[in-house]
Structure formats: C-alpha cells, structure tokens
Amino acid sequence: MTILIAGGGIAGLTLGLTLHQIGVPFRLFEATEEIRPMGVGINLQPNAVRELLDLGLADELNAIGVKTRQYGFYSKLGKTIWEEPRGKWAGYAWPQYSVHRGALQMMLYHALIRRAGKGCITTGARAVGYENNTGSAVLLLENGDRVAGNLIIAADGIHSALRAQMYPNEGAPIWNGRVLWRATTESDAYFGGAAMVMIGHDSLRVVAYPISNPDPETNIATINWIAEKKFDLSDAWKKEDWNRAADINDFLPDFAGWKFNWIDVPALIKGAEVVYEYPMVDRDPLERWTEGRVTLMGDAAHPTYPVGSNGAGQAIIDARVIGARLLDHEVTPQALEAYEAEIRPIATGVGRANRAGGGPDGVLQQVEDLCGGDFVDINDVVPHADLAAHAEKYKTLAGFSVKALNAKPRIIAESTWKH
Ligand SMILES: Cc1cc2nc3c(=O)[nH]c(=O)nc-3n(C[C@H](O)[C@H](O)[C@H](O)COP(=O)(O)OP(=O)(O)OC[C@H]3O[C@@H](n4cnc5c(N)ncnc54)[C@H](O)[C@@H]3O)c2cc1C
Numbered sequence: 001m002t003i004l005i006a007g008g009g010i011a012g013l014t015l016g017l018t019l020h021q022i023g024v025p026f027r028l029f030e031a032t033e034e035i036r037p038m039g040v041g042i043n044l045q046p047n048a049v050r051e052l053l054d055l056g057l058a059d060e061l062n063a064i065g066v067k068t069r070q071y072g073f074y075s076k077l078g079k080t081i082w083e084e085p086r087g088k089w090a091g092y093a094w095p096q097y098s099v100h101r102g103a104l105q106m107m108l109y110h111a112l113i114r115r116a117g118k119g120c121i122t123t124g125a126r127a128v129g130y131e132n133n134t135g136s137a138v139l140l141l142e143n144g145d146r147v148a149g150n151l152i153i154a155a156d157g158i159h160s161a162l163r164a165q166m167y168p169n170e171g172a173p174i175w176n177g178r179v180l181w182r183a184t185t186e187s188d189a190y191f192g193g194a195a196m197v198m199i200g201h202d203s204l205r206v207v208a209y210p211i212s213n214p215d216p217e218t219n220i221a222t223i224n225w226i227a228e229k230k231f232d233l234s235d236a237w238k239k240e241d242w243n244r245a246a247d248i249n250d251f252l253p254d255f256a257g258w259k260f261n262w263i264d265v266p267a268l269i270k271g272a273e274v275v276y277e278y279p280m281v282d283r284d285p286l287e288r289w290t291e292g293r294v295t296l297m298g299d300a301a302h303p304t305y306p307v308g309s310n311g312a313g314q315a316i317i318d319a320r321v322i323g324a325r326l327l328d329h330e331v332t333p334q335a336l337e338a339y340e341a342e343i344r345p346i347a348t349g350v351g352r353a354n355r356a357g358g359g360p361d362g363v364l365q366q367v368e369d370l371c372g373g374d375f376v377d378i379n380d381v382v383p384h385a386d387l388a389a390h391a392e393k394y395k396t397l398a399g400f401s402v403k404a405l406n407a408k409p410r411i412i413a414e415s416t417w418k419h
Pocket of ligand 1 (some may be wrong): 006007008009010011012029030031032038039040041042101125126127128155156157158159160161182297298299300306311312313315
C-alpha cells in the first residue's frame with residue numbers, strides 16, 4: 001500500500017504530510033544529501049494557506065511568513081496603475097502569506113519528520129526512472145537501488161527525471177528571453193509593510209514584497225525583490241539553476257532612474273548580499289501526467305512563469321487533491337487519473353495565461369503601450385472596471401476567487417483525518 005514520492009520540495013513534503021494525515025503509508029526520496037533552506041521569497045495564496053492550516057500548521061506558518069495586505073501594479077515612473085487588498089483584507093477567510101521558500105521547505109520538513117518519523121525520508125536518493133508493473137511500480141534510484149511500491153508520485157521539480165522518462169523527446173525547459181535576478185535586502189518598508197508591488201513593463205520590471213514584518217523602531221524589513229530584463233531570444237543564456245550567484249552590474253544600470261518617493265530600486269539592488277540569476281523558463285503543457293501507477297505533480301507536472309504568485313501554492317493544492325482522490329479510489333491508478341482530470345486543465349490554463357500576458361501583470365505592458373507609463377488619472381488610460389475585471393479573471397482561473405474559495409468545502413474532509 002506504499003506510495004513512493006520522488007522529491008522533497010514544497011510539493012513532495014506537503015504530499016508526505018497529507019498522506020500521514022489520512023493514514024496512507026509513504027516513503028519520500030530526495031536527491032540532495034541534506035534538505036537546506038534554499039531560494040528566496042514566494043507567495044502563498046489563501047487557497048494554499050487554507051490547506052496548510054488544515055494540516056495543522058497555522059502557528060508554524062505565522063512564525064515564518066508575512067500576511068500580505070496589498071498587491072499593486074506601478075508604471076516605470078512609479079505611478080499607481082492598480083492596487084487591491086489581499087488575504088483577509090480582501091474578504092478571504094484565510095490570509096495570503098509572503099514567505100522565504102527555504103523557511104517554508106524547512107518548516108514542512110520538520111513538521112513531517114516530527115509527525116511521521118525521520119525514517120520516512122531518504123536523502124541523497126536521486127530518482128532516475130520507474131517501472132510500471134501489474135499491481136506495483138518500482139522507483140529506480142541513481143545508486144542502483146530499486147524500491148517497490150503501489151504508486152509513484154514525481155515531485156522532482158522542473159528538471160524531473162520521471163517526466164523525462166515519460167516524455168523522452170521533450171528536452172530542456174523553454175526560455176522566453178527574460179532573465180530574473182532575485183535577492184533579499186534589509187530596507188525601509190514601503191506602503192506600511194506587507195505590500196507586494198510590480199513596477200515597469202514586459203521588458204524591464206521589478207517585483208518586491210517584504211518577507212518579514214517591519215521592525216517597529218526602525219521600519220526596516222527584509223524585502224524580497226526580483227529584477228527582470230528581456231533579452232533577444234537569440235542571446236545564449238546560462239542554464240537555469242536556482243542557486244547561481246549573479247553580478248548586479250549586468251542589470252543595475254537599467255534601473256538607475258527607478259527612484260520613487262516610496263521605493264528606491266537601485267538602493268534595494270545594491271543592498272543585497274547575494275543576488276541569484278535565473279532565466280524565465282517554463283515547459284509546454286502535457287496531454288497526460290499519469291502513466292499507469294506513476295503521476296507528476298508540482299513543477300514536475302506544470303512549471304510556469306512566476307508571474308501570478310501561485311506556483312508553490314498550486315504544488316500544495318496538487319498534494320491535497322491527490323490525498324482526496326486516494327480517499328475516493330483507495331491507493332489505485334484510478335486515484336491518480338482522477339487527480340489529473342481535476343488539476344491538469346486548471347494548471348494548463350494558468351500556464352497558458354502566464355505565457356500570453358494574461359497573468360495579473362498583463363496590465364503593466366498595456367499601460368506602457370498606451371502612454372509610456374505616464375498619466376495623471378489611470379482611468380483615462382484603462383478604465384478602472386477593466387482593471388478590476390482582469391484581476392478577477394486570473395483569480396478565478398487559478399482557483400482563488402474570493403467568493404468561490406470561501407464557499408468551497410475542504411479538499412480533504414476533517415472526518416477523514418487520522419492525525
Ligand atoms: C533550490 C530551489 C530554490 C528555489 N527558489 C525559488 C525561489 O526563490 N522563488 C520561487 O518562486 N521558486 C523557487 N523555487 C521553485 C519553487 O519551489 C517551485 O516552483 C514550487 O514551490 C513547486 O515546488 P516543487 O516541490 O514542485 O518543486 P521544487 O521546489 O523545485 O522541488 C523539487 C525537489 O525535488 C528534488 N529533486 C530534483 N530532482 C530529483 C530527483 N531526480 N530525485 C529526487 N529528488 C529530486 C529537488 O532537490 C527539490 O527538493 C526553487 C526551487 C528549488 C529546488
């Protein structure tokens with residue numbers, strides 16, 4: 001009855017916690033020797049936060065995250081295009097959190113070993129493939145070990161080895177010509193703290209949000225920021241690697257003039273201790289995630305551009321839906337098929353929207369095209385009602401529209417929780 005999980009990122013660890021909660025035996029195999037707090041900031045929308053609360057992680061999440069209060073778009077001249085409240089301030093029953101990815105991963109890891117015991121995770125165990133047999137599946141590890149189980153879930157990220165076996169001709173992730181530089185800087189909190197901002201347009205953009213609450217005396221917070229620049233597609237860029245350090249002189253001059261009375265972008269960039277660079281990549285949507293007793297989840301299934309603040313959240317939702325369908329269909333391939341039928345159309349829609357400028361940030365380029373980012377009243381450039389409709393459309397697509405989410409029953413009914 002054992003489920004084998006390949007990958008101990010946000011997706012794999014949340015799945016482990018979910019299976020423990022509903023009493024399904026599992027083993028998790030993580031490639032790195034030691035799970036360490038890697039990455040910078042991510043956002044968890046209320047739909048994903050709700051699931052972490054259902055996993056009994058409210059205090060832990062609160063200890064590492066900032067409850068995001070506001071979200072907004074600003075032109076390259078610092079002018080306000082659109083602002084909206086977030087989390088409970090927007091009427092959701094659950095908050096939105098901005099959090100350090102590494103802190104979230106460690107929080108999930110510690111909760112999992114506390115609850116299910118250290119033995120449920122094997123580190124230094126890289127999955128390289130699988131075999132589908134009648135009644136069982138075998139996870140193949142790089143060291144030659146063969147581990148048999150009932151189902152295999154690939155949570156091994158954008159470079160998934162198991163996806164590569166399913167789709168041997170797929171090749172590398174697809175670059176869209178943009179490079180992201182990501183870092184954190186101790187800096188003055190703007191807009192009272194807990195505000196996420198996107199500034200600029202398609203070719204040059206900054207996203208910033210605090211991942212700590214401001215110090216009450218100094219107003220200093222840890223600000224997570226991403227500077228983004230578009231290159232010619234014929235330029236060769238280095239392979240995506242979440243941990244490659246960058247030189248700020250590659251992009252600082254592009255943002256030299258971005259000093260507004262509420263945020264000083266050049267100072268933010270110069271204040272970072274270490275900056276990571278990453279080409280903006282995704283993959284084409286797949287026609288199937290499930291092959292017999294093996295399925296894909298998280299970034300292994302649906303890697304997308306980080307423009308809608310829901311990549312990590314979708315990985316969490318995947319884990320919970322897998323748990324729910326296992327309860328419906330027991331530990332069978334039918335459960336995997338049912339999970340895929342529910343989530344794949346949503347993830348495909350989000351991935352396509354993020355690619356086509358249909359993400360929530362699409363308004364930035366629209367305003368740049370219409371007026372170069374300079375205006376007195378945004379309503380004269382894009383009517384307020386259009387901006388509101390665009391924002392709502394993406395939330396509905398990604399599954400976090402306020403009304404629908406508040407009315408939705410739990411993904412996993414409380415009556416089924418064993419722990
Ligand atoms: C080191 C790192 C840093 C990141 N930093 C950021 C960030 O700053 N901001 C952001 O928005 N997103 C970041 N991400 C991506 C983000 O975590 C994911 O987009 C999202 O959370 C979905 O999570 P996931 O668990 O599906 O994939 P991931 O978070 O990528 O996790 C995949 C896990 O599988 C492991 N793994 C990989 N290959 C194998 C294999 N063959 N066998 C076994 N295990 C394997 C990896 O070590 C990792 O622990 C980062 C990912 C990684 C791995």
